[in-house]
Amino acid sequence: MDKSEKFALGLSGLLLITFFVAILYASVAKNIQVPTCITDVEPFTTDTLFQVGEDEYELHMIARMWAFQPSTVTLPAGSTLHMYVTSQDIIHGFKIENKNVNLMAVPNSINYMSVTFDEPGEYFFACHEFCGAAHHAMAGRIHITEDDEVEATGGDL
């Protein structure tokens, strides 16, 4: 190896270490996580939404061909939502617009992520894993309101 090669190699190594440290910083110091759920309970078969604390809600969502249950969720601004997601049939997935929530819904497994909605507004989500003929019509919305409404509705949008 000549001098310039050593320099370039060192720089590349440094670059990658920087990236990796940034990832560790984001997960440890900023607590930005990827979904994980190693459960020891069988996946739920009905969808529910209930309050678990002040401003905290738990949602059990079921994805199926070709709708999310529930497909519309209404919550007050400032709520933290603990989302548990499974699928009733094949693989689905979704990402919530403008939010760091991206989950695969896999049958016989439960996926989990929690998210806080501070800004009122409408948050759209669409199924992003091919799930058959009407995959492109499988979507839903989370409404974040200024008042204290809480509601989970639908199956079909």
Next chain:
Amino acid sequence: MNQYVMKIDKSSQYLMAVLLIIPMIMLVIGVYGGLMQTLFRAGIVQSDPFMGPDYYKGLTMHGVLNAIVFTTFFAVAFGNAVIPYALKMAMNMTWAWVSGILMLFGSLMAGIMIYIGEATVLYTFYPPMKAHPLFYIGLTLLVVGSWIGFFNWIPMYLRWRKENPGRKIPLSVVGIFVTFIVWLIATSAVAFEILFMLLPWSMGLVDEINVMLARTLFWFFGHPLVYFWLLPAYVMYYSYMSELAGGKLYSDGAGRLVFYLFIIFSIPVGTHHQYMDPSIGAEWKLLHGFFTFAVTLPSLITAFTLAASLEYAGRKRGGKGLFGWMFKLPYFEKDRWLFSYLITGLIIFIFGGISGIVNASYQMNTAVHNTAWVPGHFHLTVAGPVLLAFMGMSLYLLGKYLNKEVKMKGLSLSVPYIWMIGVFIFSWGMMRGGLIGMPRRTNTGPTYANPDSVLFQPEWISYIDISVVGGVIMTLSILIYAVVFFATVFSKKREGEPELTFPVSEAYHNEEVSWLRNFKPWIIVAIILIVIAYTPVILDVLGSTYGGSPRFDPNNPIPY
């Protein structure tokens, strides 16, 4: 430099013609599918005159033909040329034909199943969506055919080592062998998935399948698959590009190191495709993320070594100053047309590589996973450097093996540049759309891009339209290429017997590195890393999935 010249016999000639021409037809069909997808997505068409109204059937065809069939055929064809040439040894043609025929047969079988609508499962074929058993069998035959192609080269390699003690194995041979070592390890997982899980389940011999396990095995294969695509292009960059540019390879040792690093880091990284999956612990996702960064190291070394080689060539051709050499390279020289296929690919790959690091970055994957960003990214890799290197080399080999002059060299020179412009526009549209949440694998036409639908997403429209513009330009490039390719196929033969030469580069630094001589230690390290990386993942999957899934037809929510 005087290059070795190898005589080409009749049997190799015919086999090469089959291995080059058939996948080229498949590529053209596949690319047509790509154009249709952009039109479907924008709502410009609702049905394809050949494939019908089912967007996802076309998408399956596009993924399987372009990314699996075309690439695998080319890798084997390229090896069939490089190995006998570099080792100066005849190849066993019987096994070479067996390999080719199995691949052909398997691809046709899978292609027909897709065409008749019995395998609308996309190229990832995730259960519990079920395809016809013949689709899985077809893919298996394709893979087995490629294995036989590889096994056919091993005795040649061993004989060469015996006859040439102490000599370095030619760099191109190292590259091809690494390509296929990675392929062999990776495909063993998907072979397991198909033979022991998907096939018996799709035939009705067993009723249930573990979806997460199948998915995990698929990605054990799925990530190294992308290196299987990339490595033959790397062989061309390292072994031929410097000579084509009129210079030397900056460092032979760097090339070897890069190839060997790919053996160890290509595979224990697959879970980075499953960052958003359930049933796999975050710590193991992070470990795979770490190894993924390790595998970008050989690509960074490559960036340096190739840039240094090109700088050497540029300076030799009269380039002055810090950047002057960049303007002296043979970008538009008719008799070095192959160079333009390689250099454009490298330029595209800068952006493919950067967007790939974004995908790999653990939490950051949340922002892009399964959005249109992802196809935006990989058209800058597999449909960038990989595609262009493969197209350039296919044309090169076609001329040599069929003993024909490559026709319309000027036109052929325009192909990679038009493609580069098209793919940049296309990918920009897809990636920007993805960042605001536009999903991949989705026919946006009837719903999200339709002003009459309750699901209409006005912000996505401009990005969808940009991808149409890019897609049209890309298609144009492929059409020009097809004209050149088939004009060459049907042109008159040259005088004399067919002969093969490659523009093999000399090395500027040709160091002797004793630990870069043998595959074995690297394979052992690879296996150790795979066991470390995958044991906990598989245990997590088995421990936190409950029961299996029955068979589903993509058009019916009721299982059968």
